[in-house]
Amino acid sequence: MPELPEVETIARGLDKRVVADTIESVWIGSRKQPLKSPAGLIASTLESKRIVRVHRAGKHIVFDLEPQITSKTKKKKETDPDLSVETRLAASPSSAKMTAPQAKSQHQTDVQTAQWIVHLGMTGRMVVCETSAEIAKHTHLIAKLASGRELRFIDPRMFGKLSVHSGGFDPGGVEPLEVSEERFVALFRGRKTPIKSALLNQKLLRGVGNIYADESLFRAGLRPRRRAASITREQLGKLHRAVREVLREAIALGGSSISDYVDADGEEGFFQLQHRVYGREGQLCLVCNTSIRRVVLAGRSSHYCSKCQK
Numbered sequence: 001m002p003e004l005p006e007v008e009t010i011a012r013g014l015d016k017r018v019v020a021d022t023i024e025s026v027w028i029g030s031r032k033q034p035l036k037s038p039a040g041l042i043a044s045t046l047e048s049k050r051i052v053r054v055h056r057a058g059k060h061i062v063f064d065l066e067p068q069i070t071s072k073t074k075k076k077k078e079t080d081p082d083l084s085v086e087t088r089l090a091a092s093p094s095s096a097k098m099t100a101p102q103a104k105s106q107h108q109t110d111v112q113t114a115q116w117i118v119h120l121g122m123t124g125r126m127v128v129c130e131t132s133a134e135i136a137k138h139t140h141l142i143a144k145l146a147s148g149r150e151l152r153f154i155d156p157r158m159f160g161k162l163s164v165h166s167g168g169f170d171p172g173g174v175e176p177l178e179v180s181e182e183r184f185v186a187l188f189r190g191r192k193t194p195i196k197s198a199l200l201n202q203k204l205l206r207g208v209g210n211i212y213a214d215e216s217l218f219r220a221g222l223r224p225r226r227r228a229a230s231i232t233r234e235q236l237g238k239l240h241r242a243v244r245e246v247l248r249e250a251i252a253l254g255g256s257s258i259s260d261y262v263d264a265d266g267e268e269g270f271f272q273l274q275h276r277v278y279g280r281e282g283q284l285c286l287v288c289n290t291s292i293r294r295v296v297l298a299g300r301s302s303h304y305c306s307k308c309q310k
């Protein structure tokens with residue numbers, strides 16, 4: 001299941017590939033499970049839209065869209081006498097008087113922004129390919145691009161989600177790569193839940209999953225079951241740094257394997273951060289040679305070193 005660093009890597013890769021391209025038409029399959037907005041609404045929101053930016057919000061991939069400038073509009077702009085240099089100059093004194101809020105609201109009416117939100121779930125993939133590429137099994141959406149390529153959403157297990165939003169999509173929680181130490185401490189301080197559960201709580205931090213929670217706790221020297229309320233201010237500061245460090249390292253590694261994930265129809269090829277505890281039950285701690293333990297916490301496996309973590 002892709003976690004924050006993978007989603008960040010995928011979003012960056014998609015941004016590089018499809019930004020400024022226009023979605024000409026959309027095909028949506030008959031399976032309803034991945035659709036979190038009605039199929040008709042997804043199609044009408046995506047069609048004839050220019051992709052302004054692709055970015056990540058939590059574990060969601062967000063496509064910022066705006067209406068394409070049609071050749072008709074362009075032509076009108078070129079020939080419209082209202083837009084000649086003279087008239088523009090003549091009009092400038094009055095437009096200069098326009099107050100900032102007015103200018104902003106006018107811009108908002110002029111440009112109808114929209115967002116396409118993709119959550120990959122367990123097995124979802126976004127593929128940018130040539131139109132001639134064979135359509136993989138479990139393809140649920142195909143967006144035909146003006147560049148002649150296609151953007152396809154493939155998801156065998158259908159835990160992925162496709163939806164559209166009118167703009168300003170906010171999945172809730174605080175972005176772990178942007179949160180200040182002060183805010184981070186305030187989020188966790190005094191909570192009675194185990195720190196691992198608090199780290200996985202998407203209403204607090206968004207996008208931290210099981211692997212990176214375990215790795216962050218190891219680096220901060222905290223056991224997963226430790227009550228958040230019992231952790232000192234200083235230790236929370238250490239955890240704040242550990243979370244960001246682990247995510248940034250994983251993003252840096254992900255950058256080199258992006259083409260596999262976005263393009264290929266085969267294996268998902270992320271170079272993974274070398275896990276120090278996650279998935280290493282019974283193996284020796286890389287720091288102190290103690291056997292790594294595994295406990296189940298709220299149905300999820302947690303891995304830790306009983307000597308390095310307190």
Ligand SMILES: [Zn+2]
Pocket residue numbers: 285286287288289290305306307308309
């Ligand atoms: Zn250890």
